[in-house]
Amino acid sequence: MPGKIIVAIDGPSGAGKSTVSKRLADELGYVYIDTGAMYRAIGWKAVKLGVLPKEGPELAALCANTEVRLGLVDGEPKVYVDGEDVTGLIRTPEMSMTASAVSAQPSVRARLLELQRDMGRGGGVVLEGRDIGTVVFPDAGIKFFLVADVAERARRRYEELKAKGVDVDLAKTLEEVEKRDYDDSSRGIAPLVKADDALVVDTTKMTIDEVVAFMKERVEEAAKP
Numbered sequence: 001m002p003g004k005i006i007v008a009i010d011g012p013s014g015a016g017k018s019t020v021s022k023r024l025a026d027e028l029g030y031v032y033i034d035t036g037a038m039y040r041a042i043g044w045k046a047v048k049l050g051v052l053p054k055e056g057p058e059l060a061a062l063c064a065n066t067e068v069r070l071g072l073v074d075g076e077p078k079v080y081v082d083g084e085d086v087t088g089l090i091r092t093p094e095m096s097m098t099a100s101a102v103s104a105q106p107s108v109r110a111r112l113l114e115l116q117r118d119m120g121r122g123g124g125v126v127l128e129g130r131d132i133g134t135v136v137f138p139d140a141g142i143k144f145f146l147v148a149d150v151a152e153r154a155r156r157r158y159e160e161l162k163a164k165g166v167d168v169d170l171a172k173t174l175e176e177v178e179k180r181d182y183d184d185s186s187r188g189i190a191p192l193v194k195a196d197d198a199l200v201v202d203t204t205k206m207t208i209d210e211v212v213a214f215m216k217e218r219v220e221e222a223a224k225p
């Protein structure tokens, strides 16, 4: 009987992390933890309270006084801020940029790091984000780094937003994806970078089924006693 390990999935936006991580967790009977949603949740509250997404006593106080919780309802991941369901509100292009801005601030990272470690410590979890394999769980049982061509990642993000009824423009989406890549990779703390021991999966030309099947096999191998 294989043990339940920690699966770390990192990579830039649009590489397929969310779709693949959710499916992988389902198939393995693991808990899915979307750490990006946690940064979005803090960003959402900052906007609501008019707190700038820049370091300072206000942002630090907000982090200390905010309850961010991830849940699952009928198989669908939910995000709660102080008990309020914000799942549908945190996926806009504006919230992506705000999440990226708050995620560069030390007080936000420190608070969410603590929460993420508490949530994942026992194993049997799939965590997706930017710094899971490098900072949150450097000793994870297996690490993946998902990548895809930037044009393909922008196209996916565009289709995803369009399907949700958001008014989007492909050129602008590409610009935003490129800016977020740059900001997330160049920040001072916990930047987006591949862990030395992460397995790179280029999803540009792969179907979701192919990516999930490949990763599941690797996890099952890694979980063997």
Ligand code: DC
Pocket (backbone or CB within 6 Å): 013, 035, 036, 037, 039, 040, 096, 099, 100, 103, 104, 128, 129, 130, 131, 132, 180, 184
């Ligand atoms: O995965 P996402 O697009 O929902 O993430 C939103 C932002 O949060 C992303 O631009 C960078 C930040 N983030 C992070 O800094 N560290 C993580 N582990 C996850 C997300």
